Amino acid sequence: DIVMTQSPDSLAVSLGERATINCKSSQSILYSSTNRNYLAWYQQKPGQPPNLLIYWASARESGVPDRFSGSGSGTDFTLTISSLQAEDVAVYYCQQYYTTPLTFGQGTRLEIK
Amino acid sequence: QVHLVQSGAEVKKPGASVKVSCKASGYIFSNHGLTWVRQAPGQGLEWMGWISAYNGNTKFPQKLQGRVTMTTDTSTSTAYMELNSLRFDDTAVYYCARGKGYSYEDFLDYWGQGTLVTVSS
Numbered sequence: 001d002i003v004m005t006q007s008p009d010s011l012a013v014s015l016g017e018r019a020t021i022n023c024k025s026s027q028s029i030l031y032s033s034t035n036r037n038y039l040a041w042y043q044q045k046p047g048q049p050p051n052l053l054i055y056w057a058s059a060r061e062s063g064v065p066d067r068f069s070g071s072g073s074g075t076d077f078t079l080t081i082s083s084l085q086a087e088d089v090a091v092y093y094c095q096q097y098y099t100t101p102l103t104f105g106q107g108t109r110l111e112i113k
Numbered sequence: 114q115v116h117l118v119q120s121g122a123e124v125k126k127p128g129a130s131v132k133v134s135c136k137a138s139g140y141i142f143s144n145h146g147l148t149w150v151r152q153a154p155g156q157g158l159e160w161m162g163w164i165s166a167y168n169g170n171t172k173f174p175q176k177l178q179g180r181v182t183m184t185t186d187t188s189t190s191t192a193y194m195e196l197n198s199l200r201f202d203d204t205a206v207y208y209c210a211r212g213k214g215y216s217y218e219d220f221l222d223y224w225g226q227g228t229l230v231t232v233s234s
Contacts, residue, residue, distance in 0.1 A: 042158075050224060101174040106157050
C-alpha cells in the first residue's frame with residue numbers, strides 16, 4: 001500500500017498569513033504516460049464530509065477560492081493557503097488515487113493563531 | 114446540482130450486519146463510480162471500496178474482503194454498502210462519494226452527509 005504522510009500534524013497561523021501543509025507518498029504517484037500526479041486535497045470541517053479542493057496535485061476544483069493552491073510532483077506535495085481566512089479552520093487531507101487501496105494522509109489540523 | 118443522500122444512523126451488536134444506502138441525484142448515475150470511505154471517531158479517512166454504477170464491478174481493500182458487499186440499483190440511482198460480522202472497531206461515520214470518472218482510481222468530487230454506525234453490545 002502507498003503510505004501518505006502529512007506534516008505537520010497541526011498548524012496555527014495568523015489571519016492573513018500563509019499556511020503550508022506538506023504531503024509525502026511512500027512511492028511516486030506520477031503516472032509517466034499521462035504526466036499527471038494522482039493526488040488530491042480535501043478540507044473537512046467539524047461535523048461535515050470532506051470537500052474536494054485540489055486534484056491532479058494542482059488543479060483547483062470549481063468554486064474553491066484561489067487562495068488555495070497545490071504543487072509538487074512524484075512523492076512530495078504541498079497545499080498552500082496564501083492568506084488564511086477564519087473559515088479555513090479545518091482538517092486537511094491528501095489522498096493518492098494512483099492505485100488501490102486508495103490511501104489518505106493522517107490529516108493536518110489548521111487553527112488560527 | 115449533485116446530491117448524495119445517505120440513510121440514517123444505525124446501532125448494531127457485534128456480529129450483526131449493517132446496510133447503508135446512498136441515493137444519488139443531479140447527474141447520470143451510470144457515468145460515475147461510487148466510493149465508500151469511513152472515519153472512526155476522531156480519526157482519519159479509510160477507503161472501503163468502490164463500485165461501478167455502470168456495470169456493478171467492485172474493488173475492495175484486502176482487509177475488508179469477504180466482509181463488505183457493494184451494490185447499486187440503477188432504477189433508483191441508489192448505492193448500497195453492507196458490512197458483515199461487525200466488530201467494535203467498525204464504529205465510524207460511513208460516507209459515500211462520487212468519483213469524477215468511471216475508474217476506481219479517482220478523486221472524489223461529491224460526498225454524502227455520512228451515516229454513523231455504532232457497534233455496541
